[in-house]
Amino acid sequence: MTDLADGETMEIKGSAAKPYVIKNTGGVYSCTCPAWRNQSLGIEQRTCKHIRRLRGEEAERKRIGEALPARPAKAEEPAAGPPLLLAQTWDNAADLTDWWMSEKLDGVRAYWDGEQFLSRLGNLYHAPDWFVEGLPAVPLDGELWLDRRKFQQTVSIVRRQDKSDHWRSIRFVVFDAPASEADFESRLEFLRQTIRPKKQPFAAVHGHTRCKGTSHLREELARIEALGGEGLMLRQPGSVYEIGRSSTLLKVKSFHDAEAVVVDHQAGKGKHKGRLGALVVRMEDGTEFAVGTGFSDAERGSPPPVGSVITFRYQELSDAGVPRFPSFVRAAKMSGKAAPEPAKSGKPRPRGAEIAENSPPQEKADSRYFECVEGKSSKFWEIGVDGCSVAVRYGRIGSSGTTNVKEFSDAAAACRHAEKLIEEKTGKGYVEKGG
Numbered sequence: 442m443t444d445l446a447d448g449e450t451m452e453i454k455g456s457a458a459k460p461y462v463i464k465n466t467g468g469v470y471s472c473t474c475p476a477w478r479n480q481s482l483g484i485e486q487r488t489c490k491h492i493r494r495l496r497g498e499e500a501e502r503k504r505i506g507e508a509l510p511a512r513p514a515k516a517e518e519p520a521a522g523p524p525l526l527l528a529q530t531w532d533n534a535a536d537l538t539d540w541w542m543s544e545k546l547d548g549v550r551a552y553w554d555g556e557q558f559l560s561r562l563g564n565l566y567h568a569p570d571w572f573v574e575g576l577p578a579v580p581l582d583g584e585l586w587l588d589r590r591k592f593q594q595t596v597s598i599v600r601r602q603d604k605s606d607h608w609r610s611i612r613f614v615v616f617d618a619p620a621s622e623a624d625f626e627s628r629l630e631f632l633r634q635t636i637r638p639k640k641q642p643f644a645a646v647h648g649h650t651r652c653k654g655t656s657h658l659r660e661e662l663a664r665i666e667a668l669g670g671e672g673l674m675l676r677q678p679g680s681v682y683e684i685g686r687s688s689t690l691l692k693v694k695s696f697h698d699a700e701a702v703v704v705d706h707q708a709g710k711g712k713h714k715g716r717l718g719a720l721v722v723r724m725e726d727g728t729e730f731a732v733g734t735g736f737s738d739a740e741r742g743s744p745p746p747v748g749s750v751i752t753f754r755y756q757e758l759s760d761a762g763v764p765r766f767p768s769f770v771r772a773a774k775m776s777g778k779a780a781p782e783p784a785k786s787g788k789p790r791p792r793g794a795e796i797a798e799n800s801p802p803q804e805k806a807d808s809r810y811f812e813c814v815e816g817k818s819s820k821f822w823e824i825g826v827d828g829c830s831v832a833v834r835y836g837r838i839g840s841s842g843t844t845n846v847k848e849f850s851d852a853a854a855a856c857r858h859a860e861k862l863i864e865e866k867t868g869k870g871y872v873e874k875g876g
Contacts, residue, residue, distance in 0.1 A: 475563030548586030735769035745772035
């Protein structure tokens with residue numbers, strides 16, 4: 442296997458567009474990949490799949506001892522992103538009096554590691570030097586944000602790699618200091634003392650207010666949603682910054698969106714006689730219920746067929762796990778696949794991986810757009826990630842194109858698949874176009 446002399450460096454191709462750099466400093470091997478940077482170990486004990494690929498498994502085992510797994514850990518890729526605190530959803534019952542309340546921003550989550558912005562998966566955001574000037578050399582957790590209801594425009598700007606002036610409309614709204622072990626109130630005070638408009642004109646500390654009780658929470662939620670905001674975030678007082686999903690951070694929204702498969706039609710009565718009354722649908726965990734509201738007259742006359750997938754909106758789940766007040770949002774055909782039967786074990790049975798739609802990716806999808814013009818050929822290719830779904834739209838420039846959607850077991854797998862497709866397309870000459 443290849444090895445490096447003291448002080449020597451080597452570039453190695455990884456999953457990112459640019460190669461990673463491995464360096465040997467006095468027998469301590471470092472790599473610029475997120476997996477190496479974000480390990481909670483001393484630098485002399487860290488390793489990654491790129492270093493192991495370079496030096497070999499046995500050489501790395503001798504260097505750092507039993508900390509090295511016998512073979513590259515399959516879980517390494519999902520853990521490549523920065524160490525972020527993730528929210529759980531409020532159960533509509535817990536008393537959040539005295540919790541810290543802030544608006545849930547409709548932007549792009551960004552982790553400032555002291556030198557650069559990283560996405561949740563560890564991808565680099567190419568912010569201009571003037572945008573990051575003055576930011577402290579300590580980790581900050583926040584959101585790259587443009588304005589309410591401008592998620593797509595935000596994505597189109599921060600995904601660009603040309604460090605353009607479009608960034609002048611973006612603000613880095615900071616809401617936590619991950620590296621600090623102090624309580625939340627102390628971390629907020631640190632942010633207020635550190636982030637100043639004159640020093641960092643493109644950064645701001647997110648505003649927080651104390652929640653006075655459930656009625657106050659619902660009033661503030663209604664106010665934010667009326668302004669076009671997504672909802673609220675609630676932070677437990679005195680809490681520390683935890684890595685991963687935590688009940689000390691809760692997201693609050695009036696309604697939730699979910700998907701279900703149509704398994705039957707119920708005939709309408711009264712004014713809907715002769716048309717659809719309700720759809721009987723089944724979620725992936727086998728729960729069946731009826732959706733009877735939210736349809737237009739045209740949709741009642743020609744309802745989504747059995748076997749198709751619908752998106753519905755609901756307020757909360759009952760004690761039995763049934764969505765309360767479900768309302769129809771939209772439909773998407775399932776490429777002729779039949780509706781799945783619930784698993785015998787009672788656990789969710791995943792539906793088919795491939796879904797074909799006749800519409801572009803949903804508005805909230807994390808979308809990127811590319812074009813390839815060669816001679817008389819002019820094609821576009823667009824990809825969007827929305828939770829566990831990856832939607833691809835392609836065709837001739839100027840046409841509506843064809844859209845395919847693929848479902849994955851989790852969001853990390855969906856994002857990895859999207860990055861792989863993007864790498865393939867750019868390798869074939871497709872060029873990303875920003876807004």
